[in-house]
Amino acid sequence: MDEQLKHRILMVSDFFYPNFGGVENHIYYLSQCLLKLGHKVVVMTHAYGKRSGVRYMTGGLKVYYVPWKPFLMQNTLPTFYGTLPITRTILIREKISLVHGHQAFSTLCHEVLMHARTMGYKVVFTDHSLYGFADAGSIHMNKVLQFTLADVTRAICVSHTSKENTVLRSGLPPEKVFVIPNAVDTAVFKPAPERLSYDEIVIVVISRLVYRKGADLLVEVIPEVCRLYPNVRFLVGGDGPKRVRLEEMREKHSLQDRVEMLGAVPHAKFFDRSILHSNLGGCELWIVNSQYTCGRCPRGMDTEISFLCLVLPEDMIVLAKPDPVDMVQAIQKAISMLPEIDPQNMHLRMKKLYSWHDVAKRTEIVYDRALRCPNHNLLERLSRYLICGALAGKLFCLVMIIDFLLWHLLQLLQPAADIERVPDIILPQGQHGEESGDLLAHSISRLQILRRSLI
Incomplete structure (x- = not known):
């Protein structure tokens, strides 16, 4: 050698x-x-x-x-x-x-x-x-x-x-x-300098749209969250066989203006527009990356069956059972925590935790x-x-x-x-x-x- x-x-x-x-x-x-x-x-x-x-x-x-x-x-x-x-x-x-x-x-x-x-x-x-x-x-x-x-x-x-x-x-x-x-690459994901506004809350779901990632849960969770919060919108990123079910749900509940299907897109197209990250499947790489999303992902929200709790500190996550009712309650809890979040502080904490x-x-x-x-x-x-x-x-x-x-x-x-x-x-x-x-x-x-x- x-x-x-x-x-x-x-x-x-x-x-x-x-x-x-x-x-x-x-x-x-x-x-x-x-x-x-x-x-x-x-x-x-x-x-x-x-x-x-x-x-x-x-x-x-x-x-x-x-x-x-x-x-x-x-x-x-x-x-x-x-x-x-x-x-x-x-x-x-x-x-x-x-x-x-x-x-x-x-x-x-x-x-x-x-x-x-x-x-x-x-x-x-x-x-x-x-x-x-x-x-x-x-x-x-x-x-x-x-x-x-x-x-x-x-x-x-x-x-x-x-x-x-x-x-x-x-x-x-x-x-x-x-x-x-x-x-994560800390040079790519940095907090935004401006103060965040919570007049409109954007929930980002980024995952391959397949059964094992929990895409079926979205079909029941999204309509209920939209009913409870008129100022909430969803950005759904990723593609897969379950995308058809999500599009059918959007048509059935007339949520075309509140649920945007983006397909497979680069990081920046999501992270420049997100405030709350909701990953229903348990892909911890996306969850950790989301904490760098210009400081706009104050809480990772995941099912208890995944290993998110091993990836993020306890005060950064809200866990839920793989049940639509419990997941809606977890989203409500996460939304209520938004005003308490300091994006710059969160970014610095995550920067120390994970390095390539x-x-x-x-x-x-x-x-x-x-x-x-x-x-x-x-x-x-x-x-x-x-x-x-x-x-x-x-x-x-x-x-x-x-x-x-x-x-x-x-x-x-x-x-x-x-x-x-x-x-x-x-x-x-x-x-x-x-x-x-x-x-x-x-x-x-x-x-x-x-x-x-x-x-």
Whole structure:
């Protein structure tokens, strides 16, 4: 490994820019901070429309948009072994030392982690969401997660509740799972200097409009809140299959002028217009971000089944049961607290609680521990899959044996020595992000030369 680089990390997920969401933000900001710490970071995701091949982002972050098209909800079609050749090439060309996969719903993440373990790389997995145990989708997803995490080196969850959920779903030993919360970009979210007016209260709901995010609760909550408060309006951000129900509710109760459906939009379009944030689904990244919303989100309001209480201080939240009546009462309580809020003070408090630089340093510790773990041969690894179930365990072992044989076949057809290594572009620490504009401008000609050998 180059002495100037601490770790060479490959971030993998189906969810990355230009798609927009919590996982995408997490990967981007974490990667930028890791670059500042002196690591090499490369992102691997599928192609988005015409965005294919190798692209460079702020700070010299390299992104491989592999030529796989999304199949369902920005996920690629499961192929098991179809991604092995390109994964092997990227790992060797970039001289990767560790692979970090994100999100249990990402097909690409599961496949690349499987190939990386077959090739002997250390892998880390971050689980970003909570899932159930009863519905058909969760049952199948939990079995896939059990397969992936059976041989994962280390895992990261964004809260203690998420850790308990992941351990129960996957059977992963708790000592392998670390808790590292999400954070916010304090340079983007700042309080507004003017004094807020409460003549009109805007309640912002920002979430993927799906069942598990609580979108169905909105259908009953919104009409009742509008009836109780004539000065309340709703901004509903996000898209999904439940959007149709919300639009039907708006038509039924004639609330077109009080309920605005914005679809998937950038941060600023919400946060410049919000006073109260109501997230009915429990996505703590959006909740924490909302506290920076120009100081206009004095209370996060969430259901008791989520882990918001682990993200925000008690005096910043109002919890409710996942019941429309209880949630309406919680909104009433939150609205009554509005005059007591000091946006500047809230911003300063949240700024101290969550920082991407802190997240990156804690993630760096997980990487260090993962790389110190001993390597295991194929038989030792297969023993971990066997205990995943009487039938599933044997099936998992068969999948891994075939993957192992295909990898050795690729080794014969294209030896690793024949794969060209990519030269590293190392930016001095402290010269990334906004501070690196001049340095990147001087490096652009070199990037163009390298690009021809990368694509």
